[in-house]
Amino acid sequence: MTARRPTIDDVARLSGVARTTVSRVLNDGPNVRDEVRARVMEAVKALDYKVNPQARSLAGGGSRLLGLVFASDLESEPNSFYHSALELGALRGCLELGYQLVTRHIPLQSADRQQQVYDLIAIQRCEGLIFTPPYSDDAPLIAEVLRRGCKVVSISPGGAGRGLADGVGMDDEAGGYDIARRLIELGHRRFAFMGGIEGHLSADRRLDGLMRALQEAGLGQADLIQVRGDFTFRSGVELTPRLLDDPLHPTALVCANDDMAAGALSVVHGRGVKVPQDLSVTGFDDTPVSAIVWPPLTTVHQPLKDMGRRAVALLASRLTGGRSEAEPEFDCLDHAVVERGTAASAP
Amino acid sequence: MTARRPTIDDVARLSGVARTTVSRVLNDGPNVRDEVRARVMEAVKALDYKVNPQARSLAGGGSRLLGLVFASDLESEPNSFYHSALELGALRGCLELGYQLVTRHIPLQSADRQQQVYDLIAIQRCEGLIFTPPYSDDAPLIAEVLRRGCKVVSISPGGAGRGLADGVGMDDEAGGYDIARRLIELGHRRFAFMGGIEGHLSADRRLDGLMRALQEAGLGQADLIQVRGDFTFRSGVELTPRLLDDPLHPTALVCANDDMAAGALSVVHGRGVKVPQDLSVTGFDDTPVSAIVWPPLTTVHQPLKDMGRRAVALLASRLTGGRSEAEPEFDCLDHAVVERGTAASAP
DNA sequence: GCCTTTGTTGGAAGCGCTTCCAATTCACGA
DNA sequence: TCGTGAATTGGAAGCGCTTCCAACAAAGGC
Numbered sequence: 163m164t165a166r167r168p169t170i171d172d173v174a175r176l177s178g179v180a181r182t183t184v185s186r187v188l189n190d191g192p193n194v195r196d197e198v199r200a201r202v203m204e205a206v207k208a209l210d211y212k213v214n215p216q217a218r219s220l221a222g223g224g225s226r227l228l229g230l231v232f233a234s235d236l237e238s239e240p241n242s243f244y245h246s247a248l249e250l251g252a253l254r255g256c257l258e259l260g261y262q263l264v265t266r267h268i269p270l271q272s273a274d275r276q277q278q279v280y281d282l283i284a285i286q287r288c289e290g291l292i293f294t295p296p297y298s299d300d301a302p303l304i305a306e307v308l309r310r311g312c313k314v315v316s317i318s319p320g321g322a323g324r325g326l327a328d329g330v331g332m333d334d335e336a337g338g339y340d341i342a343r344r345l346i347e348l349g350h351r352r353f354a355f356m357g358g359i360e361g362h363l364s365a366d367r368r369l370d371g372l373m374r375a376l377q378e379a380g381l382g383q384a385d386l387i388q389v390r391g392d393f394t395f396r397s398g399v400e401l402t403p404r405l406l407d408d409p410l411h412p413t414a415l416v417c418a419n420d421d422m423a424a425g426a427l428s429v430v431h432g433r434g435v436k437v438p439q440d441l442s443v444t445g446f447d448d449t450p451v452s453a454i455v456w457p458p459l460t461t462v463h464q465p466l467k468d469m470g471r472r473a474v475a476l477l478a479s480r481l482t483g484g485r486s487e488a489e490p491e492f493d494c495l496d497h498a499v500v501e502r503g504t505a506a507s508a509p
Numbered sequence: 510m511t512a513r514r515p516t517i518d519d520v521a522r523l524s525g526v527a528r529t530t531v532s533r534v535l536n537d538g539p540n541v542r543d544e545v546r547a548r549v550m551e552a553v554k555a556l557d558y559k560v561n562p563q564a565r566s567l568a569g570g571g572s573r574l575l576g577l578v579f580a581s582d583l584e585s586e587p588n589s590f591y592h593s594a595l596e597l598g599a600l601r602g603c604l605e606l607g608y609q610l611v612t613r614h615i616p617l618q619s620a621d622r623q624q625q626v627y628d629l630i631a632i633q634r635c636e637g638l639i640f641t642p643p644y645s646d647d648a649p650l651i652a653e654v655l656r657r658g659c660k661v662v663s664i665s666p667g668g669a670g671r672g673l674a675d676g677v678g679m680d681d682e683a684g685g686y687d688i689a690r691r692l693i694e695l696g697h698r699r700f701a702f703m704g705g706i707e708g709h710l711s712a713d714r715r716l717d718g719l720m721r722a723l724q725e726a727g728l729g730q731a732d733l734i735q736v737r738g739d740f741t742f743r744s745g746v747e748l749t750p751r752l753l754d755d756p757l758h759p760t761a762l763v764c765a766n767d768d769m770a771a772g773a774l775s776v777v778h779g780r781g782v783k784v785p786q787d788l789s790v791t792g793f794d795d796t797p798v799s800a801i802v803w804p805p806l807t808t809v810h811q812p813l814k815d816m817g818r819r820a821v822a823l824l825a826s827r828l829t830g831g832r833s834e835a836e837p838e839f840d841c842l843d844h845a846v847v848e849r850g851t852a853a854s855a856p
Numbered sequence: 857g858c859c860t861t862t863g864t865t866g867g868a869a870g871c872g873c874t875t876c877c878a879a880t881t882c883a884c885g886a
Numbered sequence: 887t888c889g890t891g892a893a894t895t896g897g898a899a900g901c902g903c904t905t906c907c908a909a910c911a912a913a914g915g916c
Contacts, residue, residue, distance in 0.1 A: 567873085
């Protein structure tokens with residue numbers, strides 16, 4: 163009934179090596195024989211040992227400070243759940259791994275935005291930075307930050323961000339595919355898609371997935387009408403009539419995010435169309451709004467909290483693990499279709 | 510250009526005392542002359558010294574683990590922004606103060622819910638617990654937790670929770686008053702109030718505030734029509750027609766939370782009533798939904814993140830500070846009316 | 857005036873970990 | 887066979903803090 167958690171010395175004792183060696187194994191250090199490494203790992207497992215992040219960071223030196231960079235401005239402000247969820251995940255990761263976090267909102271329109279990022283490194287002494295879109299695709303910025311010796315993780319990088327630094331995100335194409343598959347299973351054959359602003363790669367890939375599902379079902383361009391919104395509730399409101407009045411008479415409306423779906427829903431209600439009996443509507447992201455509207459929105463869950471946490475983990479592995487010079491890696495997290503009340507059998 | 514942060518030894522040296530004494534001052538310990546205490550504090554200020562939470566928690570022993578308890582069940586699930594924001598704030602606090610956090614969702618309907626809370630203390634070894642509503646008003650539970658030597662902070666305690674343990678929240682009465690004042694300033698004289706479920710003290714106090722503002726303006730019961738919803742979007746949808754069709758013809762609709770206001774908005778749109786020209790609508794809480802609807806919702810900001818952080822700070826001061834046996838204290842945080850687009854001059 | 861009590865301060869031992877550096881082993885080529 | 891360098895391992899010194907315990911001063915009690 164001893165409550166004390168095992169320490170590194172317990173592991174060292176059990177595996178018959180010095181504390182130093184255990185530390186090396188734990189940090190993926192070099193110069194440890196495989197046999198010894200295995201023995202240590204075994205002891206770790208046997209004791210259910212977990213490193214004490216506090217002790218590690220005390221001893222490890224360095225600032226142990228990470229930065230989370232948002233491009234908040236009036237346009238992205240509404241999305242504050244996005245920010246909160248990412249930060250929440252990042253904080254959880256930091257607490258687990260013994261890092262500190264500073265969250266910084268740097269408006270895109272500020273002229274010295276690069277400098278503000280560099281200050282995070284030079285003045286605050288951040289050892290790693292997490293960039294959210296659109297910073298996650300700012301190749302010159304990322305390159306310069308890396309050049310200054312600061313590690314980088316991009317959240318949902320589109321084109322430029324990939325390959326330059328580590329990244330975290332979900333498979334948007336598969337998300338679009340999955341939700342479309344589900345609707346096809348429910349008997350839908352005529353679709354409408356409400357996309358996002360041009361150039362937003364994430365949303366475009368969602369459409370790609372939808373198209374793939376349609377093709378697999380023997381459907382094509384003729385069975386789909388699409389429009390582009392700007393991710394806001396308002397654009398959902400404005401664009402929905404065009405979709406409803408189209409001669410195609412879609413029975414399923416797939417939206418590239420939840421906010422637009424919510425806008426669509428409000429218009430549909432106003433017209434007396436029953437959801438989901440007459441029309442199925444789906445969102446994307448699984449933000450709180452999806453649970454708030456009526457009927458609650460069937461959507462695709464994007465694991466924002468996990469993304470934040472994974473971003474920190476990637477940074478940590480660059481900073482202490484053996485990955486410090488490894489090839490950039492993209493960590494693709496699982497998504498899931500969340501069935502609520504807006505998708506049902508085609509009328 | 511030395512980057513190193515000052516340590517406790519720097520403070521000790523500058524103030525000419527031993528490290529031990531500085532530590533005592535920093536932790537509100539007893540047995541330090543006022544003169545010495547002042548000298549140390551001066552040095553702290555001069556050096557801009559901040560304790561290193563990692564080191565403190567390493568040396569301090571104890572689990573340094575806090576628990577955040579939610580009563581998530583199907584009914585409160587939609588409110589997940591509430592959870593996220595509180596946890597986010599709590600995590601920020603933990604990072605600052607060197608604590609760990611476990612977040613636990615314990616359904617109200619689970620028969621062994623008390624046991625699950627006690628396990629948090631006995632098995633996980635939490636040193637402090639943060640209770641959210643309705644746990645924050647569960648007096649027997651709180652009393653038992655305290656009896657077991659675990660500190661408690663209640664979030665938004667209503668009746669029973671106050672006085673038993675420390676609490677954090679906002680002044681709901683003042684919030685209701687402020688939003689009503691604003692509407693009165695805008696010339697409104699006929700009001701509708703959409704409240705929450707019976708017994709939800711927080712929402713009731715918001716109504717109290719509204720009434721006070723009305724009375725101050727020479728208005729009374731006759732100028733107000735009220736209904737009770739259940740905080741969901743759906744109840745907003747269902748109740749709004751009753752309000753609009755009332756012979757009072759209110760020009761301002763005050764809702765006890767944002768979700769119901771969003772529901773009201775969608776009904777109002779459907780009827781062709783213009784917001785805010787024909788009708789002003791206000792929410793409460795300033796959750797993301799308020800920025801997502803159209804027009805964006807004028808609402809009262811509830812500082813959820815700060816509440817989470819303050820809760821941790823209170824716990825910390827109980828655990829290490831001199832407050833370990835002090836009288837319970839209620840920490841009332843500032844709220845603010847957030848003017849967006851749904852409140853304008855009365856027609 | 858001496859002894860105990862109370863209040864105040866400092867010394868020193870860690871908390872659990874990383875890391876510098878020295879020690880040891882091993883595999884080679886000379 | 888011996889020397890050399892590389893690979894592997896261990897010893898020990900802290901990281902910045904709390905806390906136990908001893909030391910000392912001031913204040914009462916006889």
